[in-house]
């Protein structure tokens with residue numbers, strides 16, 4: 317198959333490309349390298365075609381869709397905290413960019429389209445494990461723009477019969493997880509702190525739990541769903557089927573801890589109900605958190621140049637977050 321992966325130089329995209337190449341597919345990548353890195357693809361760069369393009373520039377990407385069978389749309393701004401400060405960038409990339417990819421997929425009669433949505437659309441869910449039918453209630457611009465992208469995808473499948481499905485990922489982790497300059501996902505933060513021999517910054521009391529899903533399980537889910545062509549317009553949760561506390565992660569990574577203030581707008585629990593994807597596709601997660609953490613520790617050098625966050629630096633970086641999402645901004 318001829319496959320186009322947007323965001324292929326990023327964390328999940330690079331693992332997806334690796335798997336697609338190993339299955340013998342022809343792979344094209346579009347990425348503007350704003351976050352993604354050439355080094356993520358260096359081991360397969362001779363086997364794929366990489367285009368340094370911005371998905372917001374329709375005219376510069378329109379020729380790349382000819383003869384493509386399947387589009388995996390992963391390109392997005394995916395760090396949560398900076399989305400509060402840069403809603404414009406998040407909107408143009410995650411919404412307008414997605415619109416461009418959908419339009420080009422339709423014009424080029426793409427046979428299958430997979431969108432990578434986010435569990436952040438559920439906001440602070442009322443029930444766990446959370447089903448796909450739960451209320452959608454985005455709490456910050458990243459969550460909102462990913463949800464708007466998903467609405468576009470479902471709309472295109474309904475109105476124009478684009479053969480698209482959307483996968484809502486829960487807390488993905490694995491080697492090559494983003495190490496960019498912004499304060500972000502817990503594994504990147506803790507592993508850089510571990511290398512520097514600094515304490516793990518635990519948000520709140522650390523009893524909050526997350527559905528950590530290993531990247532190879534995510535890649536298998538993307539490929540499995542893409543092969544089921546009758547799932548047009550369907551949304552699926554993709555999670556590990558378990559939820560693990562941040563304190564447990566700190567314990568498994570074996571380091572000292574320091575507590576920092578709990579952030580408003582974030583749930584105490586994320587926990588996917590994965591019955592739908594299991595029943596409809598046969599996919600199931602394989603990597604336990606214990607095994608996943610051993611793999612992360614083997615790759616700890618991925619984070620040796622990542623920023624080392626201290627409570628002070630985090631407090632500065634999340635100032636606007638507390639201001640806009642906190643209850644006290646009106647005095």
Ligand SMILES: NC(=O)c1ccc[n+]([C@@H]2O[C@H](COP(=O)([O-])OP(=O)(O)OC[C@H]3O[C@@H](n4cnc5c(N)ncnc54)[C@H](O)[C@@H]3O)[C@@H](O)[C@H]2O)c1
Pocket residue numbers: 322323324325326327328329346347348349350351352353369370371372389390391392393394395409413432433434435462484485486487488489494
């Ligand atoms: N990592 C997670 O826990 C998680 C959870 C839910 C959903 N997702 C979604 O999965 C997808 C991949 O996430 P990831 O964790 O690999 O993030 P990532 O930041 O590593 O990858 C995203 C890629 O998109 C590229 N990109 C950004 N703006 C672009 C633009 N305008 N044009 C072209 N390329 C652009 C970046 O350079 C990067 O390589 C994203 O859509 C994200 O929203 C991720």
